[in-house]
Amino acid sequence: MKTILVNLESSAALDATLACAIGVAREFGSYLEGLHVRPVQPDVIAAGADGFIAAAPDLVAGFETDARERAERLRDTFERTVRAAGLPRFSEPGTTGPAADWHLGAGAAANVLGSYGRIFDLIVLGRPVADSLTPSTASLEGALFEAGRLLMIVPARATNFRMERILISWNGSTETAHTIGLAMPFLERAKSIIVHSVEKGMVPGPSGEALGRMLERRGLTVEVVDHPGDDRPVGKVTLDEAQRLGADIIVKGAYTQSRLRQMIFGGATSYILSNVEVPVLMAH
Template structure:
């Protein structure tokens, strides 16, 4: 079954065109409906202000966020009207601490959420909770897209980061419509375990599962020759000229990854191609 509802979330005017172009390309490729949410973000943290200033500052920031949301919606509507995509648009105001909940409410009823890359130069702090809201509370797969990447409906070459985890398997299942249309899919296993039921054939069961869906898959077993798994995966994606990486998201807790780092956060920081994730 293909995607029928694609969700895109816009909180930054500089990322409107990129986000809508990529989400629209996916929607056009599978005949899906594109829903666009535009949020003016209220970044107020009222506990940090002196007594008596709260109401005045809250009103000012709320007015500013409302104007921002309306401007984002106008720009997004202009971009959408230039496409043949079936679309709808909503706008509003969300507080920074609560924006993930708003995104999750719509992500729950979407087949795929397309978002800009959350980390990097000039990226707003709200992009991280937007991604996490869609993945965790929304329980939807997320595709994050770097700004410089050209939009495409179906990637021709895909790399799957496979570690036999539940998150990775869910990402593969969610990405199946794209995997079926790809010319080649590389199942990448990094330092497979020396003990376990699949030690003699790492990635073999996944490859068989994909083949029965008509996916042209091959297994690449790699050694961890770099400090981080994400480094090895990104380098291999570059070596095989991949258009997209599919992986499970946050196998460890979000707190641990935020403090100590992890494959998900590292990948979101350094990837130069779209990353398709599910939790």
């Protein structure tokens, strides 16, 4: 985890997102880059009886001013926070160990994150919440489906970064196996790992016990918990058990079922993304 990209949006999760990104950078001695993506304003804003209506110059100027001021506020917050955490600017002579820098992108945030994020080991984003435009669900999904990297999704309450006890939400799937591979640096540093399975959420694949044995062969301390399931959704069982077992982080493969199916019928990934209160490591 030597290169970390943290997506910066004005939201209730900003402080927690930065705290977790800095916590990971300190743990791994990483380079941390703060990214804010400025939207590109369209040349037209509406369609009338005579076709498209061009935006008035003062309206375009207002959009640009708002976008510039938002970017400046986020940059100030990022630089102030990493300075307080003792992370030097990457460009400073003699910089070793954890360091930070800033990058301003332009365009659709989902596209920028999905493309630019491919060169980082980890992308840190805030957890979207209902009835709020930020943190952006589109940005999260762009990074998840297009970057091909490990994501850390941070809820607003997760301001105290810890990684001593990690729960793997195992369902036997390719997606979760891929996520575990990417998350191995976290697992190797954890004091204990819980391999947690919910019987009705399993797909054809190895059991939780089999995964636990393989992790133990790597010298990791592993506890296997197989839950028979009940009338609660699989995602809720996972979160309830993660809280009961004291997990600091959850590792979860994203969208074993199709995203469309989960949007219509619900699913473990959708439930966890909507309700989790500890950081989640995800990949697809």
